[in-house]
Amino acid sequence: MNDLQKEELTKILHECMEACNHCYDACLQEEDVNMMANCIRLDRECADICGFTEQALQRDTPFLEELLKVCETVCKACADECRQHSHDHCRHCAEMCDRCAEACRSYQGM
Amino acid sequence: MNDLQKEELTKILHECMEACNHCYDACLQEEDVNMMANCIRLDRECADICGFTEQALQRDTPFLEELLKVCETVCKACADECRQHSHDHCRHCAEMCDRCAEACRSYQGM
Amino acid sequence: MNDLQKEELTKILHECMEACNHCYDACLQEEDVNMMANCIRLDRECADICGFTEQALQRDTPFLEELLKVCETVCKACADECRQHSHDHCRHCAEMCDRCAEACRSYQGM
Amino acid sequence: MNDLQKEELTKILHECMEACNHCYDACLQEEDVNMMANCIRLDRECADICGFTEQALQRDTPFLEELLKVCETVCKACADECRQHSHDHCRHCAEMCDRCAEACRSYQGM
Numbered sequence: 001m002n003d004l005q006k007e008e009l010t011k012i013l014h015e016c017m018e019a020c021n022h023c024y025d026a027c028l029q030e031e032d033v034n035m036m037a038n039c040i041r042l043d044r045e046c047a048d049i050c051g052f053t054e055q056a057l058q059r060d061t062p063f064l065e066e067l068l069k070v071c072e073t074v075c076k077a078c079a080d081e082c083r084q085h086s087h088d089h090c091r092h093c094a095e096m097c098d099r100c101a102e103a104c105r106s107y108q109g110m
Numbered sequence: 111m112n113d114l115q116k117e118e119l120t121k122i123l124h125e126c127m128e129a130c131n132h133c134y135d136a137c138l139q140e141e142d143v144n145m146m147a148n149c150i151r152l153d154r155e156c157a158d159i160c161g162f163t164e165q166a167l168q169r170d171t172p173f174l175e176e177l178l179k180v181c182e183t184v185c186k187a188c189a190d191e192c193r194q195h196s197h198d199h200c201r202h203c204a205e206m207c208d209r210c211a212e213a214c215r216s217y218q219g220m
Numbered sequence: 221m222n223d224l225q226k227e228e229l230t231k232i233l234h235e236c237m238e239a240c241n242h243c244y245d246a247c248l249q250e251e252d253v254n255m256m257a258n259c260i261r262l263d264r265e266c267a268d269i270c271g272f273t274e275q276a277l278q279r280d281t282p283f284l285e286e287l288l289k290v291c292e293t294v295c296k297a298c299a300d301e302c303r304q305h306s307h308d309h310c311r312h313c314a315e316m317c318d319r320c321a322e323a324c325r326s327y328q329g330m
Numbered sequence: 331m332n333d334l335q336k337e338e339l340t341k342i343l344h345e346c347m348e349a350c351n352h353c354y355d356a357c358l359q360e361e362d363v364n365m366m367a368n369c370i371r372l373d374r375e376c377a378d379i380c381g382f383t384e385q386a387l388q389r390d391t392p393f394l395e396e397l398l399k400v401c402e403t404v405c406k407a408c409a410d411e412c413r414q415h416s417h418d419h420c421r422h423c424a425e426m427c428d429r430c431a432e433a434c435r436s437y438q439g440m
Binding site: 248249253255257260264 | 358359361362364367370374
């Protein structure tokens with residue numbers, strides 16, 4: 001992976017983390033929080049692992065491959081959950097998670 | 111702060127983080143999640159800062175004093191919220207947060 | 221703090237974290253690691269608290285004020301250490317830390 | 331995985347994180363830091379992922395399986411590095427990492 005690719009992956013991980021944190025915050029303020037319980041949970045899981053992986057990438061971790069695998073799985077699950085809700089923050093989050101899962105997949109083995 | 115005191119503070123921070131994570135997980139499964147929204151939020155804030163401070167303490171951070179101040183404030187707020195709910199996990203969490211806030215306060219300036 | 225200000229603070233915290241992680245990684249590869257020991261330590265402290273504060277800001281933490289205080293202190297200490305070294309990564313890191321400390325200070329009380 | 335098994339795994343992850351943070355801190359104070367550069371790096375990688383996985387376990391993450399795989403790999407690498415050094419903190423850390431890698435392996439698929 002060259003520097004440009006690292007920069008791109010960092011950016012995608014970061015924007016996914018941001019979308020997940022915003023969605024988490026917004027879900028907790030929805031009228032029907034009950035319906036958002038699983039979305040809240042997955043938003044946090046996804047923000048946490050994306051943030052972790054981004055920092056690991058920045059310090060040139062020897063374990064990027066393994067982290068990208070976890071990240072891909074978590075992003076997919078979070079996207080699937082968010083897609084089931086019509087709130088703007090969920091729609092946006094699903095989009096960012098899909099993009100991040102795709103990036104995590106394509107950067108494995110590089 | 112001597113080694114025994116460090117060990118005691120580590121233990122208290124750790125048990126507080128654990129209680130907060132359990133309370134967070136249990137709140138998301140309650141029948142009325144709406145009523146638990148603020149508890150979910152504060153449980154996470156508190157677990158995150160306690161975990162962060164514990165790790166910083168273990169690596170002998172030069173910023174323990176500052177971290178204990180934040181930790182004390184967050185633990186107090188989480189205890190106040192948890193005390194308003196009658197679930198066992200909230201009761202236990204309030205207790206652990208009170209104890210941790212007290213420890214964070216008493217270890218400042220050591 | 222309005223949305224534009226939040227975005228700006230997020231960006232500054234994030235670029236500081238990135239510079240600290242790069243500096244940490246580069247310091248560990250320097251010829252004379254002995255001389256960089258304190259820089260390595262402070263780079264990590266600073267990256268960790270900046271990353272933590274950024275995520276807390278994104279989820280609209282009620283404890284931003286307290287976190288900005290810690291962050292300001294850590295950024296100042298890291299900038300002071302980095303300024304003592306002539307490596308490019310240290311120079312750049314000192315600059316980012318100074319800017320972040322200044323932002324953390326000016327956003328307190330908003 | 332039943333509650334007793336969770337508690338045991340939590341404890342092992344936690345003691346590994348603690349040993350890694352102590353080893354990291356001690357390595358930075360060794361006379362010959364150059365020789366410890368890779369140990370410092372791996373200690374941090376290992377403490378970070380163990381701490382992350384422990385917290386994820388406490389909040390009943392749906393991604394435990396994936397995290398245990400990463401954790402096993404990182405613990406093994408850290409144990410291999412620590413074993414090459416004769417310092418007490420490295421010896422102890424190697425032991426804790428070996429034990430944690432073994433636990434991460436045996437808890438997968440439960």
